[in-house]
Structures are given as structure tokens and as C-alpha cells.
Amino acid sequence: MRALGAALLVALLLSGCTGDLNTPGEALRILGTGLPPAYLGQAYDEPVQAVGGLRPYDFALADGALPPGIQLQGGTLRGTPSKTGRYTFTLQVTDANLSKTVQKYTLAVSELPPPGLTLNAPDTQVDHRITLRAQLTNGRGFRGLRTEIRWDPQRFELVQGSVRASRQGLALLHQAGSGQLQVALAPLGTTLDGEASLFQFDLQPTAGASYVKLDVQTEFMSVRGHDFAQTSEGRQPPTTPAEAGTGTTGTGTTGTGTTDATPGNALPGSGGTP
Helix, strand or coil, X not given: CHHHHHHHHHHHHHHHHHHHCCCXXXXXXXXXXXXXXXXXXXXXXXXXXXXXXXCXXXXXXXXXXXXXXXXXXXXXXXXXXXXXXXXXXXEEEECCCCCEEEEEEEEEEECCCCCEXXXXXXXXXXXXXXXXXXXXXXXXEEEEEEEEEECCCCCEEECCCCCEECCCCEEEEEEEECCEEEEEEEECCCCEEEEEEEEEEEEEECCCCECCEEEEEEEEEXXXXXXXXXXXXXXXXXXXXXXXXXXXXXXXXXXXXXECCCCCCCCCCCCCXX
């Protein structure tokens, strides 16, 4: 009976350890074949996941070269890339049974895209009050902006009291005039990354149904320095009967760039982070 009890105890202990082992017969493999892009001078940290076989795993570079500034640490590609380009390499993983498998990758390193500001102006005629929402795109270490938005004062007017931040934690100052709105905005105690809603305002038609055409000039402040962008959104109101029936939609960026802040490039009244 003692021998039987000992055997049962050993069996129970072994069954309790099976949670640390992979399913018997599951082949060793690397999950995924793609990697998210990396940006020059920006920290990169992307794990490479393996399953199957028997842990622990050992990762190694089998062929090719990693981007300068990126290293393979355990199962993670980590570092700060220092040169742009497309880098092709092969990673190998070995398990505790000395089984091996490989996976080929291409990692693109490019310049950090400049930030942008979109207002989502409609490209159809408007005959009622509308809300325009300013959205940050490609924000990386975003610290603030100054923007000047212009529209046709003969067709629309700003609704008083409608300018407001879209979220908590944003400091916003604004000044309005006929056919224009100037906004200075900054996050409080932090920076923003990726896409984020910033502020919104309302326009009211003053001459019946009409198209909204916005011209926007923006100065961005971020960890990468100052960026300037001039954009247009919406649709240009037709000026002739022929255009009224065949007018074209105009949305897009007319000019962007990165430079140091200088009086010649900054928006009127700019002199520092808002």
C-alpha cells in the first residue's frame, strides 16, 4: 500500500507541473511574419513570440543584419535605430530539446512622419449648425500647438461659446475674429502620442446652404522640435453656375515641413510653448 501511495503522489506532482510544458507534439514555431515599422531616433521594443517545443527558448540572429541601433535581447528587438532603410534578417529559435526553427523578417526604418491636424470638414452643402472637431495625427511627444483656421465670413460665423477642449487635461486659449479662429493648446503635465482629439467648435451658416472651406495654418511643438503645416479642408464654394454643378472636392495638405521656430515661420503672436 505504501508503494501504491508513493506512486500516486509522484503522479499527482507530475500532473501539477504539466502547466509549464507545451502540449505534447506541438511543433516549435515562431508566431507572426511581420514587424511594425521603426522610426529614426525613436525607441523600438518589439517581442518575437515562439510557441511549441519545450521551454526555455534561445533566440539568435541566423542571417542578415539588424538595423543599426537595434539589438536582439532575449526574444525582443530593442533599441533606438540610427539609420533609415529596409533591413532583412532571419531569426532562429532553439528550444530545450535542441529543436530549431527560423523566420525571415524585414524591418523598415524611416524618418518620423510630421504631426498633422484634421478638422473633418464636410464636402457637401451645409444648411445648419455644424461641429468641427480637431484631431491630432502622428503625434509623438506632442507638447502643444498654435493654429489659425479661416473660412468665408460671408457664409459662416463662429457660434459664441462653442470653442472647447475635447478632453480633460488640455489647456486651451482662443481668439476669434470675422472668419477666423486662433487656438493655442497644450496637454497639462504630459505629452501625447498617436491620434488624439484636441478641440472643437461650431459654425453657423449665415447665407443659406453653402459649402465649408477651411484654410488652416498650424505650428506644432513636440520632442522632435517645431513643425509647420498649411492645409485645406472641405469644398470651395462655386463661383459660376457651371461650377455649381461640377465643383470638385478639395481636401489635403498644401505644405508641411520641419524647422526651427523662427519669426518668419511661426504663427502671429507665437513665442513659446502655449
